Amino acid sequence: MIQFNFFSLGTAFVILQLLPGVVGWGKEGHYAVCKIAEGLLTEDAAAAVKNLLPEIAKGELAAVCSWPDEIRGLYRWSAELHFIDTPDFLCNYEYCRDCHDSGGNKDRCVVGGINNYTMQLHKFQGSASEWKYNLTEALMFLSHFIGDIHQPLHAGFLGDLGGNTIPIHWFGMRTNLHRVWDNMIIETAMKNFYSSDLAIMIEAVNKKITDTWSEDISSWENCTSINTVCPDPFASESIDLACKYAYPGATPNSTLSDEYFLSRLPIVEKRLAQGGVRLASTLNRIFKTEMLISEA
Numbered sequence: 001m002i003q004f005n006f007f008s009l010g011t012a013f014v015i016l017q018l019l020p021g022v023v024g025w026g027k028e029g030h031y032a033v034c035k036i037a038e039g040l041l042t043e044d045a046a047a048a049v050k051n052l053l054p055e056i057a058k059g060e061l062a063a064v065c066s067w068p069d070e071i072r073g074l075y076r077w078s079a080e081l082h083f084i085d086t087p088d089f090l091c092n093y094e095y096c097r098d099c100h101d102s103g104g105n106k107d108r109c110v111v112g113g114i115n116n117y118t119m120q121l122h123k124f125q126g127s128a129s130e131w132k133y134n135l136t137e138a139l140m141f142l143s144h145f146i147g148d149i150h151q152p153l154h155a156g157f158l159g160d161l162g163g164n165t166i167p168i169h170w171f172g173m174r175t176n177l178h179r180v181w182d183n184m185i186i187e188t189a190m191k192n193f194y195s196s197d198l199a200i201m202i203e204a205v206n207k208k209i210t211d212t213w214s215e216d217i218s219s220w221e222n223c224t225s226i227n228t229v230c231p232d233p234f235a236s237e238s239i240d241l242a243c244k245y246a247y248p249g250a251t252p253n254s255t256l257s258d259e260y261f262l263s264r265l266p267i268v269e270k271r272l273a274q275g276g277v278r279l280a281s282t283l284n285r286i287f288k289t290e291m292l293i294s295e296a
């Protein structure tokens with residue numbers, strides 16, 4: 001009996017260890033993506049966003065960008081909308097092949113979630129049918145999922161659950177590869193380079209957006225479809241980066257330290273920047289239409 005109890009405890013512990021891994025960027029990463037986006041919103045989009053935010057946000061989108069992680073236990077159906085798994089070792093992504101949940105239900109992945117909540121905000125904002133969806137939730141889901149899809153291991157291999165089942169020693173600490181990319185790289189960077197202050201790190205990324213990457217912004221924002229948002233390339237880029245930077249050198253039980261950290265940090269900073277820029281341009285497109293409709 002005692003042995004049985006120990007076994008259950010062990011199983012529960014393993015499950016608990018797996019759970020945080022599938023949530024996406026940690027709190028800092030989501031905050032950063034949304035904060036960067038807030039700085040790039042048009043006046044109309046900023047006003048529409050403020051209007052939809054729940055009271056607890058106190059007017060700040062970034063304050064509620066981890067909300068979908070907090071309610072995952074309550075809204076169990078939303079858990080599989082945080083990521084997309086791709087077939088082992090293929091390094092590419094295809095919507096029809098890969099965007100489904102573990103039960104095979106189509107569209108139930110992070111790309112489907114982004115399309116879903118963009119559509120809700122786009123079609124129903126300000127209209128009489130607003131009751132149909134909770135647009136406050138749609139805004140928080142969309143902002144969170146555009147962050148998630150930019151974390152390379154959110155489009156990782158199915159066999160290792162996007163790195164969740166790869167145990168890693170991060171400097172001295174036991175963790176897994178997925179969490180290295182969700183949290184550890186950002187937290188180590190804050191500690192080593194940014195006085196443990198997320199605002200300073202975000203400022204540094206913002207500076208690279210206006211200097212280093214200024215010429216790339218228009219291609220990041222590129223969306224020629226009529227869908228307002230184009231998440232397929234975000235997923236393709238992520239699995240490509242996972243194959244080039246996340247998995248190499250990160251074999252089970254390996255110790256990752258300065259060499260891995262310093263060479264991957266620029267990738268993480270660029271993905272936070274791209275997530276922020278693309279969230280802003282998506283919201284700007286969504287809430288531009290509203291203005292045109294209300295002017296007509």
Ligand SMILES: *[C@@H]1O[C@H](CO)[C@@H](O)[C@H](O)[C@H]1NC(C)=O
Nearest residue numbers: 077081107108109112113116
């Ligand atoms: C779309 O949004 C609705 C409302 O939150 C939700 O019930 C549904 O599961 C979502 N579907 C996808 C694919 O995101």
Ligand SMILES: *[C@@H]1O[C@H](CO)[C@@H](O)[C@H](O)[C@H]1NC(C)=O
Nearest residue numbers: 054071133134135136137138
């Ligand atoms: C919309 O969702 C938010 C967050 O879950 C909730 O606080 C609010 O009461 C909901 N609004 C309606 C009208 O149900």
Ligand SMILES: *[C@@H]1O[C@H](CO)[C@@H](O)[C@H](O)[C@H]1NC(C)=O
Nearest residue numbers: 218219220222223224225230
């Ligand atoms: C934008 O995307 C389209 C395809 O979706 C591509 O043909 C075009 O070259 C892209 N433009 C830029 C500037 O990246």
Ligand SMILES: *[C@@H]1O[C@H](CO)[C@@H](O)[C@H](O)[C@H]1NC(C)=O
Nearest residue numbers: 165166167168251252253254
């Ligand atoms: C990693 O370490 C764990 C715990 O020490 C061990 O059970 C497992 O077999 C190791 N895996 C590999 C691939 O070395």
Ligand SMILES: [Zn+2]
Nearest residue numbers: 023024082148
């Ligand atoms: Zn998430």
